[in-house]
Amino acid sequence: MTPRKPAGQELTREMIIDVARKQFLEKSFQEVSMRVIATELACSHGAIYYHFKNKASLFYAVVEEYFAELDTLLANTLKEEGEPDTKLIHIFLCLMRFGLNNQSQYEYMFVMRNEEVNSLSQEAASKSYAKFAQAVHPLCRESIMLSDIYSVFMALHGFIVHHLHHSKNFDEVKEIAFLHAQFLMKAIR
Structure with a gap:
């Protein structure tokens, strides 16, 4: 099973960080989930784990x-x-x-x-x-x-x-x- 990707785009670290940044500014660290970020990016949460080990490493990148x-x-x-x-x-x-x-x-x-x-x-x-x-x-x-x-x-x-x-x-x-x-x-x- 291949991860879903945004139409016409390859999922990148920068795309994930952009969405995560918005999520972390709107919600607390505990309220943000990899699944919500994946939903906003129209990809599987596994695709995010390809770029980031866990939510903490994504948060740190932000x-x-x-x-x-x-x-x-x-x-x-x-x-x-x-x-x-x-x-x-x-x-x-x-x-x-x-x-x-x-x-x-x-x-x-x-x-x-x-x-x-x-x-x-x-x-x-x-x-x-x-x-x-x-x-x-x-x-x-x-x-x-x-x-x-x-x-x-x-x-x-x-x-x-x-x-x-x-x-x-x-x-x-x-x-x-x-x-x-x-x-x-x-x-x-």
């Missing part, structure tokens, strides 16, 4: 894209012209903007805990933090410790989590976000 997007935003911010203090503020604002403009994604990346995906998500979050630290460290005083940068990251994370689902987006809190970024910048300069 979340990896979110981390890649955040990493790109931080890298682009770092490339901007400006003094170190200005760049630090922009990096801090970039993280807060991403978190509050992509609230569901941010929750999946940094907040959600689920036995099936914890190890994968923690690994990706650690890599993202490392990239954040690599961006921030050269802009700080020479004696700064990585633990100080981690504390800044956690302060930014706390700000985002505090405003998740209480603010529609970053624009609603941008003034206090800027004040928060300035405060954190002073703490590490």
Whole structure:
């Protein structure tokens, strides 16, 4: 028995990830099933297992894209012209903007805990933090410790989590976000 395929198309990882991304944004991790994704793609759920070992590996593929997007935003911010203090503020604002403009994604990346995906998500979050630290460290005083940068990251994370689902987006809190970024910048300069 061959898997059903979308008319005129070969089933690809990208097609599966696109549908899964929509499902994960609309429902919780537990509510999403491989069968529902397969139904939306008009294929057998076995065809999805050809590309992904299980729902956790599919979820991780989706979340990896979110981390890649955040990493790109931080890298682009770092490339901007400006003094170190200005760049630090922009990096801090970039993280807060991403978190509050992509609230569901941010929750999946940094907040959600689920036995099936914890190890994968923690690994990706650690890599993202490392990239954040690599961006921030050269802009700080020479004696700064990585633990100080981690504390800044956690302060930014706390700000985002505090405003998740209480603010529609970053624009609603941008003034206090800027004040928060300035405060954190002073703490590490």
